[in-house]
Amino acid sequence: MEFLRKLARKINGDVITRNLVLAACAVIVFVFVVSQLLNLFTRHGQVKVVPDFSGMTVEEALRAGRNASLRIEINDSLYVPAYPGGVILEQNPASGARVKSGRHIFVTINSFHQKKVEIPYVTGFSLRQAKNNIEMAGLEIKELIYRNDIATNNVLEERYEGKAIRPGSKVEAEIGSGVTLVVGKAEDAPLQQVPKLVGFSVREAKSRLWEAGFNVGKISGDDEINALNEREAKVYQQTPATGSRQPLGTTVRLLITRDEKKLEDGHKASDRDARAAAKAWAESEEAARDANE
The missing domain is CATH 3.30.10.20 (Trypsin Inhibitor V; Chain A)
Structure with a gap:
């Protein structure tokens, strides 16, 4: 205590020391206030686990969002006949993600028509x-x-x-x-060459087939592919094969997957088919020229 009293008398008696102490106190107070404001605006420590809003109506999601201190915002709409109109199909961030309180959750809803x-x-x-x-x-x-x-x-x-x-x-x-x-x-x-479709989405594969003069046949996918995630799937196998020559209007069947290993193997097989088809075509052309000579 005696030390503190002596220190106080020294500070009061020395203008420079007093001003330095006051400045240090001001800095400490400023840092404390800024820290509290940052915690307030960034909601430091207020982490929320995002609920699963899929299948909910917008009203139900808004209610669940308020309870979880999250903001629901409609970002897009799709029309998937297999699901009721007005329900949420997708969300971002996904359910289970850890976010700060007040975070916007963007949802895609199913259109009624x-x-x-x-x-x-x-x-x-x-x-x-x-x-x-x-x-x-x-x-x-x-x-x-x-x-x-x-x-x-x-x-x-x-x-x-x-x-x-x-x-x-x-x-x-x-x-x-x-x-x-x-x-x-x-x-x-002439016969038309079947384009390579492996690695393309269903939409892109269809477009390439139509442009080449072919019809789109049956599209089959892995068991886990549904109406919502089909957009993420890509072609890994096609029949007739890449590079083969077919009459215009031929129907081409597609197999799709989201499995990267299947896709990688599909690329290799498709490239082999293309090389084999090119070799066979060159040989047939050469045989035809020899026959005409």
Whole structure:
């Protein structure tokens, strides 16, 4: 105590020492206040485990979010017929993640009805142009039907649900619906090379097939693939094989997976198929030239 009294008298009697002590105290108070404010604004130590909101309605999720001190925000919507309208399909961050209190949880909900768009009129277009216009409208090609014509891959007719699409008809279809195209094929049209589809998503694989003049066949996936995670799956096997030569309109079947090992093996097998097909084609061409000489 005597030491503290002497120190206090010294500080009071020395202006410089007093000012230094006051400055040090001010710094300590400032650091303490800043630390408390940072804890307040960053919610230091207030960690929450994100609940599983999938399958909940938006109202249920908002209620559960408030109880967990989290904010629910609708980020996107999909239309998956297998699920009820209005329920949450996906969330980010995923359930089980550890986040700070007040964190925004972005959710994707299932639409009650699929949106409708006007089917573009593509008769008279090349197959590539028609495909691009149909895809840009949010639609697909249901089937390519080839018919003898002087121009190969020229669209002769466009149909939706069995009815022909006419200029100015303004027929609407749900997004994702398929349009049938009747396409021309010359008598001397050569066999078409099947593109490599391994490593592509279902959507990308379909687009590549249509552009090459092939139809999309049965799509099969691993047991764990469903309507929600199919977008993450990629093709790991195709029939007919990569590089083989097939008539226009041939149906190509696809196997899809999310397994990286299957995908890696699929790439190797596809590349082997492509090399074998190229060799076989070169040999057949050489044999044909020899026969004509």
